[in-house]
Amino acid sequence: MEYILMHRTKEIARIELDEFSNIASIYEVYDSKHLPVGTVQKEVVNKRALAKWWSGRSIPASRQGLKEALQKLGMTVSQELLDKCYGLSLSDQYWILPKGERIAWEAINFFDHSFSEDVGNLLFGHGSASTSMSLVSPDNTSDGQLMKKWKIADGKRILMKGSSKPYYQEALCEVIASRIASRLGINHVEYSVVWENEEPFSLCEDFITRDTELISASHIMNAFKKPNNLSEYEYYIQCAEKLGVSNIRKEVEKMIVLDFIIANEDRHFNNFGLVRNAVTLEWIGAAPIFDCGTSLWYNTQESRIKPLAPSLQGKPFKKTHAEQIHLVKDFSWIDISALDGFEEEADAIFAQSEYLSDARRNILVNAIRERINLIGELI
8 A cells, every 4th residue: 555654744755565564566756855864875875774763662572561562452463553643753853644634743753642441451452453443653652672651741842651570670770870860960861660550660751742752763874884893882973963963972971871870771772863854854862861771680689699790781882881981071060969979869769669678779779879989089
């Protein structure tokens, strides 16, 4: 079936989607400047890159609860959900318009209009599919492996994300990471915790608006050709500076410091990036830091928690945090005294959970202090 790929109100390209909502053909490009970042090479759209970008909007196959939800919906793959919501997202302003239909972005976007929670509830294992349910949902285009869904509270778009066995710790880690970032003055997304069915879920407000969009580091790095003599770290800095984001090095260094303190195991090129104005295409700056749940030894047995180990896994620029922290050249912005007494705050957050024993809490709190002390030795 033919569609027009749209960017808010702009027509971008005429495309064909197959039965599983994969891009099968690109018939015509109307506005190459508004094509997704990283899909244009030498002013020509790359079909493979655009198809990968589009399929990447779908829920990953590894998502908790996805298989069961698809079975209830009578679907095979999550890509089948994309056209049910016109490909709309709460992370950017792209969507698809069925050829021949008259639908305005202003009338359907999720920033201005309510949306169904039917898909989100199915992903959470609640309810069953029916002919009366609505599939028009931003949950169709959410990423990540953990159970999650979008909801509206007091007019705000809120992302609710779960945790994993055995400790159900990720939601608490999100809160602790945001509290550390707040004390250090690092631009970040604020998280809180809510409990449902005796499980913790993190809550955060969408930092994207109807006029902006998040562009991941991976897409930014695909927009240019990487010189062989540049590391991935320097290449990302160079890409952002080419786009006009002048303070990017300092912002990335702050992210590296935060990830070092919390021993983040899964900072990858799809969970940090830049924010741009979707109307003017002006680059605004680094996105606030988000998605820090896979940290603080969230799934590690107590006996294996070694906060001072130089082999602690680091991402995305180096294999270990011990190596990656040396990419930071300026620590002058850090007031380490701002973290005085943070152990008590972290302990109070961990104490909310019955899944964490007193012994585990003590080990985690002491580990945080030891990581903070390591930063103190560097500045």
